[in-house]
Amino acid sequence: MKRNILVTGGAGFIGSHVVRLFVNKYLNYNIINLDKLTYAGNLANLRDIEDKPNYTFVKADITELYEMRRIVKEYKIDGIIHLAAESHVDRSIKDPFTFARTNVMGTLALLQAAKEYWESLPEKYEGKRFYHISTDEVYGALELTHPEGVPAPFTTKASSMDDMAYGTEFFLETTKYNPHSPYSASKASSDHFVRAYHDTYGMPTIVTNCSNNYGPFQFPEKLIPLFINNIRQGKPLPVYGKGENVRDWLFVEDHARAIDLIFHEGKIADTYNIGGFNEWKNIDLIRVIIKTVDRLLGNPDGHSEKLITFVTDRLGHDMRYAIDSRKLQSELGWEPSLQFEEGIEKTVHWYLENQKWMDNIISGEYERYYEEMYKNK
Numbered sequence: 001m002k003r004n005i006l007v008t009g010g011a012g013f014i015g016s017h018v019v020r021l022f023v024n025k026y027l028n029y030n031i032i033n034l035d036k037l038t039y040a041g042n043l044a045n046l047r048d049i050e051d052k053p054n055y056t057f058v059k060a061d062i063t064e065l066y067e068m069r070r071i072v073k074e075y076k077i078d079g080i081i082h083l084a085a086e087s088h089v090d091r092s093i094k095d096p097f098t099f100a101r102t103n104v105m106g107t108l109a110l111l112q113a114a115k116e117y118w119e120s121l122p123e124k125y126e127g128k129r130f131y132h133i134s135t136d137e138v139y140g141a142l143e144l145t146h147p148e149g150v151p152a153p154f155t156t157k158a159s160s161m162d163d164m165a166y167g168t169e170f171f172l173e174t175t176k177y178n179p180h181s182p183y184s185a186s187k188a189s190s191d192h193f194v195r196a197y198h199d200t201y202g203m204p205t206i207v208t209n210c211s212n213n214y215g216p217f218q219f220p221e222k223l224i225p226l227f228i229n230n231i232r233q234g235k236p237l238p239v240y241g242k243g244e245n246v247r248d249w250l251f252v253e254d255h256a257r258a259i260d261l262i263f264h265e266g267k268i269a270d271t272y273n274i275g276g277f278n279e280w281k282n283i284d285l286i287r288v289i290i291k292t293v294d295r296l297l298g299n300p301d302g303h304s305e306k307l308i309t310f311v312t313d314r315l316g317h318d319m320r321y322a323i324d325s326r327k328l329q330s331e332l333g334w335e336p337s338l339q340f341e342e343g344i345e346k347t348v349h350w351y352l353e354n355q356k357w358m359d360n361i362i363s364g365e366y367e368r369y370y371e372e373m374y375k376n377k
Contacts, residue, residue: 003078010033010083011046013217015083032058033057042219069117084106085106086186087183089183093315100189103189131206134187135187138187144320173271195207205269213249228351229351229362231289232355239311240317251338254337273328274323289344
């Protein structure tokens, strides 16, 4: 079936992987990539598919309702995968208003534009879908009940959650929301609007909450690409507090596969958690990154350990996140495809082999290039 799918934030980290997957897999779909091209949006992430006949890029701001109305109608959009968001917690602490504007009002504008267009059609909501990607941070924090002496990594097999020994609690789809940062509060609000549009207007919506993603094309303010680049350059590795905070890590291509599956087969008005069953303390994760980068650069084992620098902890820093993805596995058959060692090896290789991509971002050259390209459009 011919479809017109709008992916918002498609020039960003997760979005670019979703766009690439859909463009290459669904030749009968028109994939419209909508991105504002803020600092985290980079069309260089999609150079390998930018000339495909079923791919279109549109530069726009999701907070501008009139533009969302025009785009949804002009491209006859029947499915939306909504990833566009401000996502860095440190930035949200310094500038919460931008996060509220983009994540809350942007989502609301997109919902309203889709509602108006779909309700104007003879078939109305039939065959339509609004898929909203959220975060595990909306759930708040879990207790770190087993902080000492826990081996890592843990299994990626969903049937072996007892091996994830940092705690006995996990975020379920029914876990009560309890956001602690401006970022997570803005995402929680947007989730509520998406669900409200289903309950009030009957819009066919789905929400997913995912754990920390890692992999190629991630903006280098995030932990893994930042530390890979700092090790390469011999710069300090800033670690919040004592590095005891625990996160569940998911390889971005596995997340894209989950999005594909849920978009096509997930239940309307339902929620799915997407996680890697792969908990790591930050300090343990950092040591794995150091070991991997040093080996691939030909440095002696432990050479870059001296770069670890403990810094003042982040305000409101949640101790532990851990996603229970068994609903997604049991209902739709998804599970992570990579062990963490494979994923981190693949990730480190990519960043070391794509230093020009990284250097263009660090220098700001990528932003100047696209500013020049779109200044008269």
